[in-house]
Amino acid sequence: MKLFVYHTPEAAPADQQLPDCAVVIDVLRATTTIATALNAGAEAVQTFADVDQLFEASEAWPEAKRLRAGERGGKQVEGFELGNSPLNCTPDVVADKRLFLTTTNGTRALKRVEKAETVLTAAQINVQSVIDYLKAKQPETVWFVGSGWQGDYSLEDTVCAGAIAAALWVENSDPATLGNDEVLGAIALYQQWQDDLVGLLKLASHGQRLLGLNKEKDIIYCAESNTFDVLPIQRSPGVLVKYNGDA
Ligand code: MLT
Numbered sequence: 001m002k003l004f005v006y007h008t009p010e011a012a013p014a015d016q017q018l019p020d021c022a023v024v025i026d027v028l029r030a031t032t033t034i035a036t037a038l039n040a041g042a043e044a045v046q047t048f049a050d051v052d053q054l055f056e057a058s059e060a061w062p063e064a065k066r067l068r069a070g071e072r073g074g075k076q077v078e079g080f081e082l083g084n085s086p087l088n089c090t091p092d093v094v095a096d097k098r099l100f101l102t103t104t105n106g107t108r109a110l111k112r113v114e115k116a117e118t119v120l121t122a123a124q125i126n127v128q129s130v131i132d133y134l135k136a137k138q139p140e141t142v143w144f145v146g147s148g149w150q151g152d153y154s155l156e157d158t159v160c161a162g163a164i165a166a167a168l169w170v171e172n173s174d175p176a177t178l179g180n181d182e183v184l185g186a187i188a189l190y191q192q193w194q195d196d197l198v199g200l201l202k203l204a205s206h207g208q209r210l211l212g213l214n215k216e217k218d219i220i221y222c223a224e225s226n227t228f229d230v231l232p233i234q235r236s237p238g239v240l241v242k243y244n245g246d247a
Contacts, residue, residue, distance in 0.1 A: 001134065002141050003168065004179035005161045005186045008148035009105075009112035020139035022113035023120045023130060023164070026147035027156040028206045029084050030106025031232070032123040032222045033069070034099075036086040038242040039230040041095035045240045047107040048100065051077060058100040067094065070102035074206075074213050077102065085218050086125075105147040105154075110238065113145055119234035120243075124160050124197060125224055129231040131167045133243065141179070144186070155189070155204040156222070158182075159197065162190030163225070197223040 004019070006012040025031055034045045043065070048054035051070070058066050069082035076083030082093075084103050101107060113119055118139065122130045134142060144164065146157030166187045169177060178184060193200040201207045201223045202216075210219055221227075231243035 001138055001168065001177060002179040003144070003165050003177055003183050004142065005144045005146075005158065005165065005182035007146045007153040007158055007182065008151055009109040009145055010151050012112055012143060012145050018113060018116040019141035019143040020116070021118040021120065021134070021137070021142045022116040023122050023142060023144045023161075024106070024109045024113060024147070025122045025144060025157040025160050026103070026106030026109060027123050027160050027222050028154070028201065028204070028210060029086060029218060029222055030101070030103040030147065031121040032125055033084055033086040033089060033101070034121050034232050034240055035123050035126045035228075035230050037089040037094050037099050038232050038240070039228045040089050040091045040093075042089070043096055043098050043241075044235070045099045045101050045232070047110050047238045047240065048102040049108045049111045051102055054100050054102045061098060061100070065097055066100060067097050068100050070107075072104055074104075074209055074215070085215070086221055087218060105149055109145050109147040113143065114234065114237040116143075121232040121240060122160055122164060124163065124222060125227040126230050126232075127160065127163045128226045129229050129243075130164050133231055134164070134168060149206055152205075154206055156201050156206065158186045159189050159193055159200060162186030162188070163194070166190050197225070
């Protein structure tokens with residue numbers, strides 16, 4: 001298995017073949033929300049980079065079975081039932097519904113790799129499920145794609161990539177596993193901060209933005225490791241479902 005870390009969707013090479021497995025990461029907060037919604041019984045999470053496209057697709061879905069969710073600049077989009085807080089994705093709200101989700105960066109990162117053979121999403125709350133999947137399937141090439149913030153690097157996405165890469169790297173420490181230098185950088189970041197992820201997320205620029213929006217509880221929730229065992233996997237372009245072990 002050869003691992004590559006790309007801090008942002010823009011950094012992921014456009015002129016190369018997509019990897020066997022792409023792992024999209026937006027710890028604050030899109031991929032945390034996706035994992036939470038699927039764990040709470042949402043039928044699927046369908047992601048959109050564009051608000052108008054989301055409206056068009058969701059209109060075609062039965063009203064009782066859909067929820068429109070998302071943010072711009074961290075704030076709920078007008079006319080949507082939900083913002084992008086994972087804390088709102090409780091079973092009584094999302095069970096059996098499809099979440100139509102758009103966010104500033106996370107859904108753009110998903111779009112960037114949607115044609116890869118396998119697309120997973122990772123957040124700190126479900127890192128172990130991603131590690132278990134990669135160990136079991138042994139894809140030849142894996143890209144960890146951070147969502148960043150409008151083209152800039154985000155600490156929280158890279159530390160999550162580092163948590164997964166560290167678990168895979170300790171298995172053999174084979175230099176051939178390191179597809180680019182960013183992998184070791186991500187592992188080092190994780191090793192330094194693994195006991196204070198809340199502290200790191202609060203220092204991160206998007207953490208600061210969310211603190212300014214009184215979202216400290218979201219940060220604390222997003223910083224927890226392995227809250228549950230759920231693996232979001234892409235079933236068709238942009239549509240994520242809970243992995244049930246059959247692929
Ligand atoms: C994003 O996609 O940029 C984030 O999920 C923003 C947020 O915290 O809601």
